[in-house]
Amino acid sequence: TETHDVVLVGGGSAGIATAASLLKRRPGLDIVVIEPRDQHYYQPGWTLVGGGVFERSDTERPMSEIMPKGVRWVRAAVAAFEPEANQVVLEDGARLKYRTLVAAPGIKLDWDRIEGLRETLGRNGVTSNYRFEMAPYTWELIQTLRDGTALFTQPPMPIKCAGAPQKAMYLACDYWRRHGRLDDIDVHFLNAGPVLFGVEDYVPALMTYVERYGIDLDFKENLVAVDGAAKVATFEVTTADGTTKPVRRAFDMIHVCPPQSAPDFVRDSPLAGDGGWIDVSPETLQHSRFGNIFGLGDACSAPNAKTAAAVRKQAPVVAVNILNVLDGKSPRAVYDGYGSCPLTVERGKIVLAEFGYGGKLLPTFPSWLVNGRKPTRLAWLLKEKLLPDIYWDLMLKGREWLAGPILLPHEPAEHAAQEACDTDG
Ligand code: FAD
Structure with a gap:
């Protein structure tokens, strides 16, 4: 059977953002996304549907529309991981081989x-x-x-x-x-x-x-x-x-x-660590035992807030590191644990919590513009008017606005500069 450069499990926020980020960095890469669903959901919008601000239809799009051009979509569910053989098993028993694997099947x-x-x-x-x-x-x-x-x-x-x-x-x-x-x-x-x-x-x-x-x-x-x-x-x-x-x-x-909890097929697999989550390094998101496997999003063990905001920062890190591994190098991009939770305290105002590992505050905006510790109208406008478009049009398309990864300095400087340019995409 054919061996793919990258096999991605899950076409949710993390899977699609990572596929798009990989293709932005290396057009033509051979990527397979395995995802059983016909629809892709913008789940952060569901709070506003429940609050009478958004329509349910604002939060879903056909998977076929958001699947990045150039990836192969296998419409199936993964049943098992066989990392020793560099392959995944689908529910119908078919196997797919990979050089690198990204596991992002979300939470159960x-x-x-x-x-x-x-x-x-x-x-x-x-x-x-x-x-x-x-x-x-x-x-x-x-x-x-x-x-x-x-x-x-x-x-x-x-x-x-x-x-x-x-x-x-x-x-x-x-x-x-x-x-x-x-x-x-x-x-x-x-x-x-x-x-x-x-x-x-x-x-x-x-x-x-x-x-x-x-x-x-x-x-x-x-x-x-x-x-x-x-x-x-x-x-x-x-x-x-x-x-x-x-x-x-x-x-x-x-x-x-x-x-x-972690999905059953993850918990019962060799990828699982404590609690059944995909056992990754919190910084590089590389699997702790299998160097050609990465995990991100809600299913991974990194102790960040499980949010789409976290995925926005994790996807470029995984993309850079996957390319490093494909090129025979060690992973260079690191994730700081950023996650965000826009707390809708009243209609029109939000407390914009943004923090990384250990509860360290990581505000995107200067405090005179949006003070995260106070309810602000601007944060509500961000959530209602901007974040959905940032999700669909930037994050899922690999345009990494304010999300470029931190790179470890152990490569030649010019290489690092090139990566920094690429992330502006
Ligand atoms: P998902 O986006 O859930 O995608 C997982 C994908 O994997 C799915 O498409 C699924 O079909 C697929 N999959 C599952 N099993 C298999 C299998 N066996 N084989 C292949 N594919 C499989 N985040 C924020 O940043 N801000 C918010 O305000 C916010 N509010 C939220 C409010 C609600 C009510 C909810 C439910 C979530 C909210 N989130 C918010 C969280 C955010 O939606 C998730 O953290 C994010 O979607 C995680 O991305 P993911 O790709 O890991 O998982």
């Missing part, structure tokens, strides 16, 4: 880990912005609820876009406040974890909104079951002495963020 949404959830999702006041079909139902519930109890849940970390569960809640509260209903609605944020947001710097601004909206924060409460017909949710609550007990809460509406 584990709806079935919550008893009764799948049966009632989309009915009985049970919704989730984590599903394309369901985000419009969130907006419908927000508009129709006049009084009662609204629950918003957050599972244990890591999840993709850790801020999304509370973004849905703030947009709901803002709507109820503007329509004079908030006093009649009891809002609870039920968080399996111990903190409102993982990076402390942003918590004060978020707490201002929690107080303004009169939200009850309940930490260490993990959703385990939903009875849609009875409109009751069961949480496993961890008490101060470390024991757990079940607590039942009645609801009129509940927004569920599902538990998340």
